[in-house]
Amino acid sequence: MERTHPRDARFTEAESRLHELLVLGLGGDSAAYHGFLKALGAHLRAYFRKRLFQRPDEVEDLVQETLLAVHNQRHTYRSDQPLTAWVHAIARYKLVDMLRARASREALTDPLDDELEVFAQSDTDAADAKRDLGKLLDTLPDKQRLPIVHVKVEGLSVVEASKLTGMSESAIKIGVHRGMKALAARIRGMV
């Protein structure tokens, strides 16, 4: 007997819709890719929120880090593979990586846990802990930062950005690509 839960149906629908958007996005359709990232961000937020209920302030950081990882590693997705498996493996990897980094950090700096933990979770602390990718972007070298700012933030074409900065078109493309990778590396460095 075949059973179809409403949850399963929703899941299958999300899988096929996101899969379609991503495949279009990998082909260079940036509107579809935007839609994919947006929907994925919402799924990731729910996924991490459920698993990090003690640290709600870290959920958004992890959502951003995972989106960046999905973007940087998107060439490892093969369109015949279930998208859920791919996304879940990345989200899980990022979650475990973050928990592990935090565990080793706390083992070093926080030998008296339980009681102090209560105070550690105040609101201002959470605001301070929030990572600002914009500030991280500012720390990148110019040859990566400028292409990202002009092409990705201001939405200029590669040709326009090339004219504006005096860098060659391929240097702009390489700068964006390497810059996004460097941004992910900066996040890892500060976790």
Add this chain to the structure above:
Amino acid sequence: MKTDELISLLATSAAPVPAHAVGRRFAMALGMGIVGAALLMLMTLGLRPDLLQVATEPSFWMKLAFAACLALAGLVATERLSRPGVRVGFAWAAMAAPVLALWLAAAIALLGAVQEERLDLILGNTWKSCPFNIAMLSVPLFIATFWCMKDLAPTRLALAGASSGLLSGALSALVYALHCPESAAPFLGVWYVLGIAIPTLAGALLGPRILRW
């Protein structure tokens, strides 16, 4: 920066991803690694002088087949470990098969030999240098494979490192076989396997440090 801003940032002019990006990366890395290992072998060890004569003997080809099968299985496993959410599956068995087949051949050879010859079959003339030469020739391959994996997305880092190390070791054994004068299965079953195990172990240890993304 808000998440919505990040999403716009990522989506604006995201370049199309070329087809078979992962396969191309592997092809380029392994091509360079094999050339590097071959040059290193020619410069430090040299081809075996009787290469043309032994090229007619089945035992020489068995040796190459062992290394090639192991490298192929290692490549399949490494490629799968480099992509999130992909199971390694039959590649585990495919990696074990050449080693088990070699050990079976070694056992048969040892059982068929008289007592006094058995140690010679295992030690050959070059047992002292063989594993270290394979490990040495695996260095360019190891660097190339890790360079390749660095661009991909392994989520099980120790396994991905070990598998990358095994792939480099098996290809290195393939290159080394063109120098190595030994062909007895008991010798290969111990010293070749040990030589391949060195980069495999190194990969398992280095994977979690180097391959993090």
